[in-house]
Amino acid sequence: xxxxxxxxxxxxxxxxxxxxxxxxxxxxxxxxxxxxxxxxxxxxxxxxxxxxxxxxxxxxxxxxxxxxxxxxxxxxxxxxxxxxxxxxxxxxxxxxxxxxxxxxxxxxxxxxxx
Amino acid sequence: xxxxxxxxxxxxxxxxxxxxxxxxxxxxxxxxxxxxxxxxxxxxxxxxxxxxxxxxxxxxxxxxxxxxxxxxxxxxxxxxxxxxxxxxxxxxxxxxxxxxxxxxxxxxxxxxx
Numbered sequence: 001x002x003x004x005x006x007x008x009x010x011x012x013x014x015x016x017x018x019x020x021x022x023x024x025x026x027x028x029x030x031x032x033x034x035x036x037x038x039x040x041x042x043x044x045x046x047x048x049x050x051x052x053x054x055x056x057x058x059x060x061x062x063x064x065x066x067x068x069x070x071x072x073x074x075x076x077x078x079x080x081x082x083x084x085x086x087x088x089x090x091x092x093x094x095x096x097x098x099x100x101x102x103x104x105x106x107x108x109x110x111x112x113x114x
Numbered sequence: 115x116x117x118x119x120x121x122x123x124x125x126x127x128x129x130x131x132x133x134x135x136x137x138x139x140x141x142x143x144x145x146x147x148x149x150x151x152x153x154x155x156x157x158x159x160x161x162x163x164x165x166x167x168x169x170x171x172x173x174x175x176x177x178x179x180x181x182x183x184x185x186x187x188x189x190x191x192x193x194x195x196x197x198x199x200x201x202x203x204x205x206x207x208x209x210x211x212x213x214x215x216x217x218x219x220x221x222x223x224x225x226x227x
Contacts, residue, residue: 043158105158
């Protein structure tokens with residue numbers, strides 16, 4: 001059972017371009033979470049999705065950021081018109097349905113905006 | 115809202131020293147508590163967890179006890195090694211149908227040989 005897979009591991013974009021970050025949850029997991037880690041800071045929650053639904057997007061910036069988790073395929077975090085301040089590590093986590101468990105994290109995607 | 119506060123770093127210790135990293139939390143319900151470790155350039159790995167009051171989580175010589183009366187979950191290790199150098203994150207999750215995790219700011223640990 002492979003872990004949470006994120007790709008790419010490293011992504012470089014010029015200001016104004018779009019960034020697409022992909023996350024494949026662990027097999028059997030239907031909950032996906034995205035977090036952002038700025039340099040020398042902790043992880044900040046961005047969005048929580050279940051298949052085809054956004055459950056909690058209270059941590060998502062109101063503009064330029066969007067997330068989806070389609071019925072088939074990975075979850076996608078999309079950042080349009082990137083700016084230097086978007087440079088960060090973006091981590092995805094997944095969990096199964098049910099209780100008393102934890103979320104499993106991917107290795108992260110390090111986005112650099114130049 | 116829920117929050118986690120942990121001691122600021124960096125913490126610098128000599129090999130075989132005793133480690134304590136303090137963590138306190140604020141939560142409306144009965145959260146599960148976690149310690150995650152992040153090695154340089156890596157993602158987060160779950161180090162240990164506790165799901166109810168008075169539970170003790172332990173792994174690789176690290177341990178932490180869920181103290182509801184003091185809302186704390188301090189991380190301890192009796193004898194640290196150079197390989198323990200990393201950033202340690204205290205975290206909580208309230209099971210509200212999913213497992214959204216709230217993290218502390220992280221504490222960087224340096225262990226000198």
